Amino acid sequence: MLDVRRLRLLCDLSRLGTIAAVAQAHTYTPSAVSQQLSILEREVGVPLLERAGRRVVLTGAGRVLVRHAETVLAALERTTAAVAALAAGVSGPLRIGAFPTAVRTLLPATLVALGREHPGLELLVTELDPVAVPAALRERRLDVGLLHDYDAVPVEPDPALDTVPLLDETVFLAMPAGQGDGGLAAAKDASWIMATPGTLCHTATLQVCRAAGYTPRVRHHADDFATVLALVAADQGVSLVPQLAAAQPPAGVRLVPLPTRRRTRVAYRRGAARHPAVAAFVTAMHAAAGAVRS
Incomplete structure (x- = not known):
C-alpha cells in the first residue's frame, strides 16, 4: 500500500522542482524528504528520481505516478467531503x-452570511496575492481561496485544483482628471503606478502596455488599489484598476474602460466541491458577488 504522505511529497517535487523547496513547504529537512521519497521508490519497485547535474x-515512472497520485488525492478529498456531509450541520474550521x-x-458580507447560517463554522481569513493561493491550497494551509487572472495574462489550470467562476470585471485605466481624453495609447509617456513585481497585477499591466506598443515608465509601486487611486488623484501617475476596486474613486480620478477583463474564481482542492463547508462558502460568495454587480 502506497503512503499518501509520500505521494504528496512526490507531487510537490514535480510542482516545485527541488527537494529543498519541498522541504521548506512542509517544514521538513531536505534529508527527511529524500528519505521519504527513497522509501516510496522501494514501495513502488522502480526508480522514480534520477540525477540531472546537481538536481x-x-x-518516466515518476511522472506516471504523479498523474495517478493526483487522482488518488482527489478521491480522498471526495471521501472526506462525503463523510463531512453526514454530520449534523456545517461545522469546523474553514481557512x-x-x-x-x-x-x-466581497468577504465581509460572505462572513456575515456564513456566521448567521452556519454558526458552527470557524472562519479564518488570510490575505494573499492570488499567485500564492494554489500552493497554499495544495499544502493544506487553505481550504478555499480566490484566484483571478486577466484575459491578457491567462493562467494555466492547476491539475490539483477545481474552480468555479465568481466575477468578471472591466479593467479601467485610472488617470488624473485633468490629464486629457486619451486612453491607453495616450498613457505611453505618463508615469505609472504599478503593483509589486511578481504579482499578477504587475504582470498584467506590463502585458497590456506592451500590447499597446510600449513599456510603462514606473514611478511608484503600490498593491492596495485605494492607495493607487489616491496617488492617481494626487497626479502621481496612471494605473490599471479593476471594477471591484473602482466603485467609488476619489475626486480627481477619471476612469477609462478598457477591453481587458479580470476574472475571479473560487478555488479548492480537486474533489472537495461537495464538502459542506466549501459548498456553503461558494454559495455565500456568489450572493456577495451578485450584490456587488447589482
Missing part, C-alpha cells in the same frame, strides 16, 4: 485565502 528530476480587494468588498 533530481522525475523518471479562506483572498486578495485585498476581495477582502474589503
Whole structure:
C-alpha cells in the first residue's frame, strides 16, 4: 500500500522542482524528504528520481505516478467531503485565502452570511496575492481561496485544483482628471503606478502596455488599489484598476474602460466541491458577488 504522505511529497517535487523547496513547504529537512521519497521508490519497485547535474528530476515512472497520485488525492478529498456531509450541520474550521480587494468588498458580507447560517463554522481569513493561493491550497494551509487572472495574462489550470467562476470585471485605466481624453495609447509617456513585481497585477499591466506598443515608465509601486487611486488623484501617475476596486474613486480620478477583463474564481482542492463547508462558502460568495454587480 502506497503512503499518501509520500505521494504528496512526490507531487510537490514535480510542482516545485527541488527537494529543498519541498522541504521548506512542509517544514521538513531536505534529508527527511529524500528519505521519504527513497522509501516510496522501494514501495513502488522502480526508480522514480534520477540525477540531472546537481538536481533530481522525475523518471518516466515518476511522472506516471504523479498523474495517478493526483487522482488518488482527489478521491480522498471526495471521501472526506462525503463523510463531512453526514454530520449534523456545517461545522469546523474553514481557512479562506483572498486578495485585498476581495477582502474589503466581497468577504465581509460572505462572513456575515456564513456566521448567521452556519454558526458552527470557524472562519479564518488570510490575505494573499492570488499567485500564492494554489500552493497554499495544495499544502493544506487553505481550504478555499480566490484566484483571478486577466484575459491578457491567462493562467494555466492547476491539475490539483477545481474552480468555479465568481466575477468578471472591466479593467479601467485610472488617470488624473485633468490629464486629457486619451486612453491607453495616450498613457505611453505618463508615469505609472504599478503593483509589486511578481504579482499578477504587475504582470498584467506590463502585458497590456506592451500590447499597446510600449513599456510603462514606473514611478511608484503600490498593491492596495485605494492607495493607487489616491496617488492617481494626487497626479502621481496612471494605473490599471479593476471594477471591484473602482466603485467609488476619489475626486480627481477619471476612469477609462478598457477591453481587458479580470476574472475571479473560487478555488479548492480537486474533489472537495461537495464538502459542506466549501459548498456553503461558494454559495455565500456568489450572493456577495451578485450584490456587488447589482
